[in-house]
Amino acid sequence: MIAPSLLSADFARLADEANAVRGADWLHVDVMDGHFVPNLTLGLPVVEALLASTEIPVDCHLMIEDPDRWAVGYAEAGSYNVTVHVEAARDPVRIAKDLRAAGAKAGLSVKPKTPIEPYLELLSHYDTLLVMSVEPGFGGQAFMPEVLDKVRVARKHGLRVLVEIDGGINMDTIEQAAEAGVDCFVAGSAVYGADDPAAAVERLRARATRES
Template sequence: MSDARINPSILAADFVNMQADLARIANADFVHVDVMDNHFVPNLTFGPQMVQRIQETSPVPLDVHLMITDADRWAPGYAELGAASVTFHLEAAEHPVALARRLRQIGSRAGVAVKPTTAVEPLFDVLDEFDQILVMTVEPGFGGQSFLADQLPKLTRLYDEARRRGSQVWLQVDGGISESTIARAAAAGADTFVAGSAVFGAADPDAAIAALRARAASAHRH
C-alpha cells in the first residue's frame, strides 16, 4: 500500500476558529466532516450551509460522513456541494446501490458506512458499487469514544473479500483512532483512517498526521 490516508475529523476542531484549524491540517488526505441530524444518532452538528463553507475554506478535499435518516433523499445534495467523498449509512438507505450510483454520477466518491452491530457480509456482492466502506469502531454520534477492537474482524473479512474479487474499494475506519490503535486497524486491513482528537488535540497537527500515516503504512496487511 502507498501511504495510508489520514482524514482528521472536524468534530475535534475548534468550531469558532474552523478556518484556522483547517489550515493546520494541510498535509491531511481529506478532512472528515460528520453531519448528524439528532435522529439517526443522538447528536446534532450542522448541515449543508456549514459544509459548503468548509468546502470553500478547506485546503484538502472533503470526506463527508452522513449520520442522518433518509440518506436517499439528502445525500446527493452534499455531492452537489462539491464534496470529494460522500458516505451514507447502510442502515439509513432504502436503495444503497442506486444511491451510490447517483453520488458517482454527480461526481463524488460514494461511501457506505456500517454501525458496530451491522454485518458487512451483505456488501460482498456489491463491493465495486462503492469507492469506500466505513467500519465504525465506536457507536456513531459522538467524538472521543473508546476504540472497539471487536470490530476489527469486519475489516479483515472485507479486506480478504476485496482481494479475492480484485476490488479497489477503500476500507475506512472511524472511532478511537490514535497512535496506539491505528496499527491494529491497519493490520486488520484498513487503509483510510479518521482521527479526531489525535490530530486536533496535538500541539502540531501536521506532525501528528505524519506520525499516524507512517504507523499505519508500516502495519498494513499485504
C-alpha cells in the same frame, strides 16, 4: 491515508482548523441530524463554506435519516467522498449511482453491531467502505477492536473498495487497524488534541505505514 475529523475541532474556527492539518489526505466531516444519531452537528451550508476555505478533499460522513434525499446535495457541493449508512438508506444502489453522477466518490458505512456479510455484494457499487469502530454520534469514544473482523472479511473477499475506519484511532490503535488492512484512518482527538495537528497527522501516517 489520514483523515482528521472536524468533530474534534473548534467549531467556531473551522476554516483555521482545516488549515491546521495541511498535508492530510482527506478532511473528515461528520454530519449528524439528531435523529439517526443522538447528536446534532453541522449541515450542508457549513460544508459549503468549508469547501470554499480548504483545498483538502472533504470526506462527508452522513449520520442522518433519509440519505436517499439529502446525500446528493453534499456531492453537488463539491465533497470528494460522501458516505451514507446502510442502516438508513432505502435504496443504497441508487444512492451510489447518484453520488457518482454528481461527481463524488460513494461511501457506505456500517455501525459496530451491523454485520458486513449481508452487504458484500452491495459494496461492488461503492468506492469506499467506512467501518465504525465506535458507536456513531460522539467523539472521544474507546476503539472497538472487534470491528476489525469486518475489515478482514472485506479484504478476504477481494472487494475493490477503499477501507476507512472511524472511531478511537490514535497512535496505539492505528497499528491494529493498519495490520487488518485499513487504507484510511479517521482521527479526531489524536489530531486536534495535539499541540501541532499537522505534525500529529504525520506521526499517525508513519505509524500506519509501518504496520501496513
